[in-house]
Amino acid sequence: MGFTLVVIIALFTVANRMVVQATDLTCVIGPHHKSSPSPEPNITADTACSRYSSLSCCTANTSHSIDQQNARELYNRHWDDCGGLTTECERYLKAEMCFFSCDPYVGQWKTSEMLSLLDVPVCASSCDKWFDACKDVPVCAQNWITDFKEDNITGRFHCVNNTCRTFAQRYQNGKGMCETVWGDEFRYVADNDNCMLIDFTGDNPNANVKKDISAAHSFELWQSSLSSLLAFLSYILLQF
Structure with a gap:
């Protein structure tokens, strides 16, 4: 249950990164x-x-x-x-x-x-x-x-x-x-x-x-976010 929650939080973080606004x-x-x-x-x-x-x-x-x-x-x-x-x-x-x-x-x-x-x-x-x-x-x-x-x-x-x-x-x-x-x-x-x-x-x-700017940079953002997610999940898996 704890691992599932961690994954959900990580995916939510990735989704949030897809909407980036210039300020x-x-x-x-x-x-x-x-x-x-x-x-x-x-x-x-x-x-x-x-x-x-x-x-x-x-x-x-x-x-x-x-x-x-x-x-x-x-x-x-x-x-x-x-x-x-x-x-x-x-x-x-x-x-x-x-x-x-x-x-x-x-x-x-x-x-x-x-x-x-x-x-x-x-x-x-x-x-x-x-x-x-x-x-x-x-x-x-x-x-x-x-x-x-x-x-x-x-x-x-x-x-x-x-x-x-x-x-x-x-x-x-x-x-x-x-x-x-x-x-x-x-x-x-x-x-x-x-x-x-x-x-x-x-x-x-x-x-x-x-x-x-999500549309203009969606590929780069997905690439960056996916890399971060995979690294994070790898770290979690290594704990088991």
Whole structure:
């Protein structure tokens, strides 16, 4: 009976190790990101990134640039190559850029590459609101990472294919948009307690979202856990 109990406890320990969550705050690797988040009281309440003033991965200068210049000053990209943006679409594009630049909790999904994320679980409601805000706005790129090319002379990014089509024509819905516009950086997930919100008011709800890395590292975790379990059981058996 005692041996069985020991085995059960060991197996329970292995199972627990399979769910690992990232807790350390970190920022996306980029020229306009801090190395780690800190308060930014100079991000004023009337700016696009104001929701991140209490804890931010971006500086007040970056916030100001997003608010006043969209993506032009920071990354030399122009959202309005196909014509003017609607007020609501521009507001949401700014919210998304603030989310990427300033949110202190999105860094859990950063990669080792510059300005890169992978599989951030974005709430369906955020994707759908973004899509609805921009569905009638024309855009010349499908994937905003691969479908822009830098001009060697001006440094400005232009669409490789200059065909302008609306968000609705390109993406059909919020899911198609979120899982295409930035390649594989965002993942559209049903609203729950563990998905990220792009646009919100009040305290940052993303503080409660933790990356479950069990899927990404399941093989390594099983390997490590199994080795530990076998070593433990070998020790127990040697006692008999």
